Amino acid sequence: MNLxxxxxxxxxxxxxxxxxxxxxxxxxxxxxERPFYFDGRFLAARDLIRDQQYFLTREADLGQASGSGVATGLFVNEGGAPQTLRVQAGHGVTPSGELVLLPRAIDVQLANIPVAEQLSAKFGLSRLPVPPLRSRTGLFVLALRPVEFTANPIGAYPTSITGQRTVEDGDVIEATAVVLVPWQDDGAADALDARRGRAARAIFTQDTAAGVSANVLPLAMIALQNNTVVWIDEAMARRELGADRGDLPGLGFAPRGLRLAHLMQHQAHLADVVSRSGGRGFPASTHFPALPPAGPLPPGVIHAQDFTQNYFPAEVDVDFSIIPEDELPALIEEALALQPIDLTASAEALDSTAVMVLAPVPRHEWRAVVARLSLGTATLATRLVKPAAPNLIAQRRPFEVLQKLRLPRVTDVAPVVSGAEAEWQRLARLGTLWFVRRRHLAYRDDLVGSYREISGSDERELEVSLNKRITELGLTERLDFVVQRATPAAASVVIGLLAGKRLQESPVLTAAALGMLTDAITTAETQGGKPVLDKTQALGVSAVLSAPEKNDALLMLLKREAEGPIPSDELLRIASNTEWNEEPVDDGLLEKRLFRRLEGLGLSEEWATVYKNAEPKVTQAVIRFLSDASFEKSPLLTAAALGLLAEPVVQGGFLKDTSIIKSVQTDLANPGGIEGLADWIKLETRRPLPADELRKVVATTAEWRPKRVLFPTRSVAAKAAAKVPAKKAVAKTAAKKAPAKTASKPAAKASQATKAAKAAKTGRRRA
Known part of the structure; x- marks a missing residue:
């Protein structure tokens, strides 16, 4: 358009x-049609009115193009008094395309009957006579109607020579009037709550028009009892702008706006019914002749003891399952495409209706809930909810009839509820249950596939087996604590760790794993972060448990487990924290581990030389000294320390004081600075040293050790004179101390001590 x-x-x-x-x-x-202006044309008032009417008509046509409804605001609430209503500011478009506007919130006096009567009669909105002032009772639609009137009088000049001047209104003012439109229902005089349900069924399932003129914008349906507001239902009459447009493919039962309004109306109606029922259960048909295809459920709709329900008719199939709470809106949106559930339909129609009751579960609790529900089963199936209808005897199965027989009982035994059953009951007691209508599709049975594991392990069977074992150990609470706070990747590592063969065979390692995982979560929270277990922390715990023999505390736990089963309360204490990891070190375990390590290095004879010729307190100190992490990492340093410890024994001495350990520690404080060891250290960095080279390091201690005097020197003559007596004295001393030493050690070390004595004797001869 060219302006x-x-x-x-x-x-x-x-x-x-x-x-x-x-x-x-x-x-x-x-x-x-609008006037065509040209110079010299005589204009009258009718011409200008036609011009204005033309533009008003075009604006109304443009308003109809976008649909009718509320654009913003215009919410209806109860006013401060029982006979008042408050309408919020806003604007909308009527079905005829006219704009209605409330620039500010207004309070409407329902007792102002003359104004309401005049408007209703003048605008032709009521087919029945308006009731008197004090007896207005029933259902009404509160609506806004666009009106206009003239005002502001001005002087009018005469239109003829003999005419007189007059006064006429000079302005046309557009306004919005609030009107009450009686709802054309059956006019029954029963409770207004029952009429509310029937009105909802008529609007949402029978596609009944609201019974109001196209020149008004409905805002809400209200129920009046002698001009007193009983309830207000906005979703029954209010529609958002453009909601009257049908679905584009034209396949929907009703426009999406109408289906969504049904859900919102049901939520508001259900909340009112629940607040008045006082927590008592009720069948849906007593208040709702029709239900939306999806919606919330009142609390306690499922009887958790026997999993029965009386909310839906007995002919309707009801199943119970769980869903992540963030996926519930998408499922409800999908279900809204289905037809509403007409509870007044025939038994045949209801028999072909099925609903699914869903318990929303937070996303971070999903894996834990699924694990608890999968106890003892390979798959997570839905739970059937039976109707609690005592009069449907013909539909009972023979087994159900037998269950109803009353037999005398000797004693009342409390029923044992399994872990999965207890979880189902907990979910059934939730107050946030929803229902959705299920589809009925005819599938070919021969085309239905089944689950098959192609490669790897079956994760479902692993989880089922793990949950069963954890329940038997009494550690379900600790496992739930870890899984609920673990990321998906960390949860996978945790399940794989706990389902490993080694942990399956050892309850104490399972408890220790849960304790270390719990400690990792607690540590993350203590450091100012969220109590979350990530994959790195889970892998760290898995690495420690892959070699429990390298952890002294784990070795002690395994030793206790080998002596006998550990009680469940003790396992729970181990799984709750890592205090067990701070217990004193067992010297016996250290000694066994050191002997295995030296035997693997080929230094068992050299160790026997030191072990046999040392006091018990020195032996214990030497074991702890050689068990240090620095010696475990370097076989060369172990051989060097062993050579320095064996040197006094080879020279004919006996280790009576722990000061020798301090001397060895001083000598090896900087092994790289020792000239004789520097080449060995470089060689060890390139390749592992074999046993013969390690024994060479032990035998050549005098060549590479730092120059110092360990013992008083003796002259050669004195050595020669005392050589034979010294040998006899040493042999005699060794013979006296050997039995005492052997007696102080476990019987299992007798053969080991004999070998050590022979090795010591051979070493002295060589020296």
Whole structure:
């Protein structure tokens, strides 16, 4: 459109108009006629009115193009008094395309009957006579109607020579009037709550029009009892702008706006019913003749003891399952495409209706809930909810009839509830249950596939087996604590760790794993972060448990487990924290581990030399000294320390004081600075040293050790004179101390001590 030239419509000549009219292809709109202005034309008031009417008509047509409904605001609430209503500010478009506007919130006095009567009668909104002032009772639609009136009188000049001046209104003012439209239902005099349910069924399932004029904008349906507001239901009459447009494919039962309004109306109606019922259960048909295809459920709709329900009719199939709470909106949106559930339908129609009751579960609790529900089963199936209808005897199965027989009982034994059953009961007691209507599709049974594990392990069977074992150990609470706070990747590592063969065979390692995982979560929270277990922490715990023999505390736990089963309360204490990891070190375990390590290095004879010729307190100190992490990492340093410890024994001495350990520690404080060891250290960095080279390091201690005097020197003559007596004395001393030493050690070390004595004797001869 060119704003300097006017409309972009193509003008045609009169001869073309005549031809088009004759052929019947020229369509004229009598509502869109406006004056044609030219110089010299005489204008009257009717011409200017026609001009304004033309633009008003075009605006109304444009308003209809976008649909009718509330654009923003216009919410209806109860006022401060029982006979008042408050309408919030806002604007909308009527079905006829007219704009209605409330620039501010207003309070409507329902007792102002004369105004309401005049408006209803004048606008033709009521088919029945308006009731008197004090007896207005029933259902009404509160609506807004666009009106206009003239005001602001001004002087009018005469239109003839003999005419007189008059006074006429000078302005046309557009306004919005609040009207009450009686709802055209059956007019029954029963409770207004029952009429509310029937009105909802008529609107949402029978596609019944609201019974109001196209020139008004409905805002809410209200129930009045002697001009007192009983309830207000906005979703029954209110529609958002454009909600009256149908679905694009045209396949939906009703426009999406109407289906969504049904859900919102049911939520508000259900909340009112639950608040008045006082927690008592009720069948849905007593208040709702029709249900939306998805919606919330009142609390206690499922009896957790026997999993029965009386909310839905007995003919309706009801199943119970769980769903992540963040996926519930998508499922409800999908279910809204189905038809509402008409509870007044025939038994045959209800028999082909099925609903699914869903318990929303937070996403971070999903794996734990699924694990608890999967106890003893390979798959997570839905739970059937039976109808609690005592009069449907014909539909009972023989087994159900037998269950109802009353047999005398000797004693009342409390029923044992399994872990999965207890979890089902907990979910059934939730107050946030929803239902969705299920589809009925005819599938071919021969095309239905089944689950098959192609490669790897079956994760479902692993989880079922793990949950069963954890329950038997009494550690379900600790496992739930870890899994609920673990990331998906960390949870996978945890399940794989706990399902490993080694932990399956050892309850104490299972408890220790849970304790270390719990400690990792607690540590993360203590450091100012969230109590979350990530994959790195889980892998760290898995690495420690892959070699429990390297952890002294784990070795002690395994030793206790080998002596006998550990009680369940002790396992729970181990799984709750890592205090067990701070217990004193067992010297016996250290000694066994050191002997295995030296035997693997080929230094068992050298160790026997030191072990046999040392006091018990020195032996214990040497074991702890050689068990240090620095010696465990370097076989060369172990051989060097062993050589320095064996040197006094080879020279004919006996280790009576722990000061020798301090001397060895001083000598090896900087092994890289020792000239004789530097080459060995470089060689060890390139390749592992074999046993013969390690024994060479032990035998050549005098060549590489730092120069110092360990013992008083003796002259060669004195050595020669005392050689034979010294040998006899040493042999005699060794013979006296050997039995005492052997007696102080476990019987299992007797053969080991004998070998050590022979090795010591051979070493002295060589020296």
């Amino acid at each position: 300097t030239q006017g409309t972009a419509r193509q003008p045609i000549q009169q001869d073309q108009v005549a031809r088009l009219r004759a052929s019947g292809v020229l369509i004229e709109d009598s509502r869109r």
